[in-house]
Amino acid sequence: MIISELHLNNFRNYSHLDLKFHPHLNIFVGQNAQGKTNIAESIYFLALTRSHRTHADRELIAWQQKEMSVSGTILKKNTTVPLEITLTPKGRIAKVNHLKENRLADYIGHLNVIMFAPEDLAIIKGAPSVRRRFIDMEIGQIRPVYLYDLMRYNKTLKERNSYLKFDAAKIDPDFLDVLDDQLVEYGEKVMTHRRQFITSLTEISAELHHHLSHGQEKLSIVYAQNVKTDFAAELKQARDKDKFRSQTSVGPHRDDLQFLINAINVSNFGSQGQQRTTALSVKLAEIELIYQETGEYPVLLLDDVMSELDNQRQLDLLALVIGKTQTFITTTTLDHLQHLPDKMTVFEVAHGEITEQDNHD
Numbered sequence: 001m002i003i004s005e006l007h008l009n010n011f012r013n014y015s016h017l018d019l020k021f022h023p024h025l026n027i028f029v030g031q032n033a034q035g036k037t038n039i040a041e042s043i044y045f046l047a048l049t050r051s052h053r054t055h056a057d058r059e060l061i062a063w064q065q066k067e068m069s070v071s072g073t074i075l076k077k078n079t080t081v082p083l084e085i086t087l088t089p090k091g092r093i094a095k096v097n098h099l100k101e102n103r104l105a106d107y108i109g110h111l112n113v114i115m116f117a118p119e120d121l122a123i124i125k126g127a128p129s130v131r132r133r134f135i136d137m138e139i140g141q142i143r144p145v146y147l148y149d150l151m152r153y154n155k156t157l158k159e160r161n162s163y164l165k166f167d168a169a170k171i172d173p174d175f176l177d178v179l180d181d182q183l184v185e186y187g188e189k190v191m192t193h194r195r196q197f198i199t200s201l202t203e204i205s206a207e208l209h210h211h212l213s214h215g216q217e218k219l220s221i222v223y224a225q226n227v228k229t230d231f232a233a234e235l236k237q238a239r240d241k242d243k244f245r246s247q248t249s250v251g252p253h254r255d256d257l258q259f260l261i262n263a264i265n266v267s268n269f270g271s272q273g274q275q276r277t278t279a280l281s282v283k284l285a286e287i288e289l290i291y292q293e294t295g296e297y298p299v300l301l302l303d304d305v306m307s308e309l310d311n312q313r314q315l316d317l318l319a320l321v322i323g324k325t326q327t328f329i330t331t332t333t334l335d336h337l338q339h340l341p342d343k344m345t346v347f348e349v350a351h352g353e354i355t356e357q358d359n360h361d
């Protein structure tokens, strides 16, 4: 799939912007703090109805304004899909084909994006919650049903945790049994989706990493599932402890991922370069995974990462994606970008204004 047009109204530092994109490669070049990442962020937002870098939607609305909107046209193999999201003080309004979708889960998935930004190193180095968010966002893009299951799981978890805060004497074991049954039902579904996703991700990223490391490194990803074998039994066993601590200690809300290179944990012992290449392999694997699940390649957003890759990695990366995946690159300079294809559009970004510099069809 490709995004052919993008329209922004009061999004960050763009009061009004209309852009037409190249189907293969679009480069946004400009000095710091001009609005390059804002463009990548707006495309990510159009796909997933949230930002990749903030939880606070308010930050996305141009200062002194109350609303913003992002819209675009998505071209797929057989269809053209107009998408639009408006952020108002009352919340989000998401439209597909100009019709409002009542559930965001029905909206997400019409545009698939993979974003690779410096923050993504946190998938390797950061807290387990970062990795869970990564898993949730990625599975959610390809399987909307996952978002339903996850939402139901989180709702039940919240209810159980609130109930555990009651005085011990007031806790009815039968009611807790009912909550446990629900938690297990939704939790099992969440874990099944995660297991399948991680198995496929491991397989593809191992192959890509082998390629990117020129045969030197073997990457494997381990699903560090918090539930060992039997969720229901483990929940029951932890009940006294959970009552004492007023929180649920077992379940997929405690899951994690481990990245191993040649059997050594990259998060703790990998070099910066290995951590970066691992993050890149994982991101590139997602592109293939989305293709396998949906039959369309997603849009790739490379925000500020090219300068961090050496010449060879840039070459490998571009060779893997150009022509297959519509790619957006943000960068402060074109100087270090080697091996660019002939066909692309370069946009110059300055103070929230964009000028098309070069267009080679």
Ligand SMILES: Nc1ncnc2c1ncn2[C@@H]1O[C@H](COP(=O)(O)OP(=O)(O)OP(=O)(O)O)[C@@H](O)[C@H]1O
Pocket (backbone or CB within 6 Å): 011, 012, 013, 014, 030, 031, 032, 033, 034, 035, 036, 037, 038, 039, 058, 059, 060, 061, 062, 063, 304, 330, 332
């Ligand atoms: N809600 C907002 N309203 C208006 N302007 C905003 C808003 N949020 C951010 N900005 C402005 O957007 C600019 C930052 O844009 P962006 O993050 O896209 O920079 P960039 O060009 O990618 O820079 P860098 O190369 O440093 O990453 C800053 O000038 C900032 O003041």
